[in-house]
Amino acid sequence: MKPDENGVYAYDMLVAKKLTMSYNNDNPAKHATPVDYHYEAQNWTKRDPNQLVDCFASYEFNPHSSPIDENAMTDVLVADGPGAPIVVPYMSEVWIRVTNAILMDSMTIHVHGIDKHGMWFMDGVAFVQQCPIQSTNRFEYRFIADNKGTHWYHGHMQTDRGDGIAGGFIVIDENDRTVPTLDDRQRITPSREYFILLQDWATKVGEEAWMQLEDKTMKWMYGYDDFTKCWEPTRTSDGAPYRLISGYFDFWPRVAWGGAFPWGIPYYHQDDMSTISRACEDTACANNSSSDLDTTCRCFYNLEHKLNNIVQITLYNMGLGGAMGTGYAHPFHLHGHHFYVMKVGWPTYNETGFIDQMNQDIDCDGPDVSCNGKKWRKKEWLGGALEGMNVKNPTKRDTITLPVGGYITIRFRATNPGWWFAHCHLELHLMGGTGYAYRVGNHNEIYMPPDNFPKDCGVFKVNKLPELPISTVSSPVVMPAPTQPTVRQILVSSMCVREVPAKRELSN
Structure with a gap:
């Protein structure tokens, strides 16, 4: 990509739905022609677009793509699908202009791997950082490419990502194009680079x-x-959401369960959060170990971290859904910060490579009981001083896999003020509540979104019949509230009212 005249890397993104397994470039009317793959014959056929022949009349076709067994609807970035990779220099200004052309569905875009320091409202999490982009609406993301490497962008509302809204986002260092090798940590400069995005599309949306x-x-x-x-x-999907032991080093652990998104942006509701969310402590299920799979217990779980504090978090995947064949390993992703992996607590495996026993560091009685709200077996670990942490050269990342029957301990310094999000990156798990929001800094330490930022999503309530002000040049004129009209009055009004153009003052 090349920057515009102002040095900004601008990208227009039009998102629409398209039927996969269809072809429409070989007939004058541009009628979409279904394409089929036949398992037994192992060949492709294309149905005849001529509407005067039998519906299933077809002829062999040789597409240059992999076989898919059924037609399926998918969201695509128009003209690309997946979207074309966006390549920008390190610390450059990026401007992504999104148009939502998906009929009747809302969406957002998250650029995964970029911390967007201070610009939390450009991160793309619906109802936590922005209102969803409504159908036919536009939204522009603007931020600094603050992290080198190979990243990606994807939809971040409900099934956006799984339905095809995804593409590469590569940040290059123009002063150093070398890459590491397996040969004793030497680096080389490649003559050519490729980006490959693998994604499976289900036969159902x-x-x-x-x-x-x-x-x-x-x-x-x-x-x-x-x-x-x-x-x-x-x-x-099987298993239960992961659990969270969280806090600064001097805090007792606390627990997170299946969460729910708020109905509005928390930043604009610091004094009335109850109008846009359900507090976890107000539910009958709070800290109830039997509520793991109770969907009525969902609430908006969120943490608060002081600006510049060091935060250490342990997440564990045990109890129900924490044994071999009963649960998933969760890819945990943190928005807004990169973290250091201090420790991975693995389960024990038998000689065949299957789980033999869950990790015993956490006080969980086994895979047949709920282990919500558990703590370390060793009391001296409760302050955060775990044995076996890598304090010399821990890896730094924004995503890590939480193993079945085990736990992970991560650490980061909360230097990026704003409202952020952390979640399992399996799509259906996120939709089911495996995630939470976290705020860094007090409200007065968080950077404000632009004045024209669209923030009025959520719940609209009206306490009385609205007044009907009419805008004038001087001041609004409030009309009395109308009485309930009769059917005849409504008909007469709809037939007789017409617009009369206002008189314009002439000027010399």
Whole structure:
């Protein structure tokens, strides 16, 4: 990419839905033609677009793509899909202009791996950092590419990412294009570089998969009307959300459970959070170990970290869903900061490589009970001084896998003021509440969004019949509230009212 005349790297992103497995470039009317793959014959066919022939008349077709077994709707970045990689220099200004052309669906964009220091409202988490971009609306992201390396951007609302909204985001150091090698830590300058994004597209849209998971219809995921198959070939979700032991070194641990997004942006509701969210301490399920899978217990779980404090967090994946074959390893992603991996507590494995026993550092009784709210078995660890932490050369990252039956301990300095988010990066898990928000700094230490920032999402309530002010040059004129009109009055009004142009004053 090249910068504009102001040195800004601008990118226009138009997002729309498109039917995969279709082709429309070989007939004058541009009718979309379904493309099929036949398992037994192992060939591709394209249905005849001529509307006067049989619906399933087809002929062999040779596409230059991999076989997909069914037609599926997917969100795409128009003209690309996935989106073309965005390549910008380190510390350059980036301007992404997003147009949502998806019919009836909202969306946001998150550039994954860029901390956006101070610009928390440009990070793309719906209802935590911005209002969703409504259908036919536009939203512009502007930030500094503050982290070198290979990253990516993706949709960050509900099933956006799984339905195809994703692309590469590469930040290069123009003064150092070398890359590491396996040869004794030597670095070389490659003659050419490639970016590859691998993504699996399901035969159903993400919303359908989510509803099947939410309504517990997994046995019939092939559809109620298909009597030839039962159960998916691989499970889409099992286990419980991970748990959190969090705090500064002098705090007792506390616990997070399945969360829920607020209904508005918390920054604008510091004094009335109850109007946009459900506080966890107000639920009957708070700290109740039996509430792990109770969806009625969902609440807006959020932490507060003092600016410039060192934060150490331990997350564990134990109890129900924490044994071999009963749960998932969770890819945990932290927005707004990169963290150091201080320790990974693994389970024990048998000679075949399967889990034999969950890690014993945390007081969890086994995979058949809930382990919500557990603590360290060793009391001397409660202040954060764990044995076995890597304090010499820990790796630095923004995402790490939380193993089944184990835990991770991470540490970072909270230097980036704002409202941020942390979550499991498995899409359906995030939608199910495996995540939380965190605020760095007091409200008066957080940078304000622009004055014209769209912030009025959430819940609209009106306590009385609205007054009807009419704007004039001098001051608003308040009209009396209307009485309930009769049907005849409504008809007469709709037929007789017409717009009369206002008189314009002539000037010399």
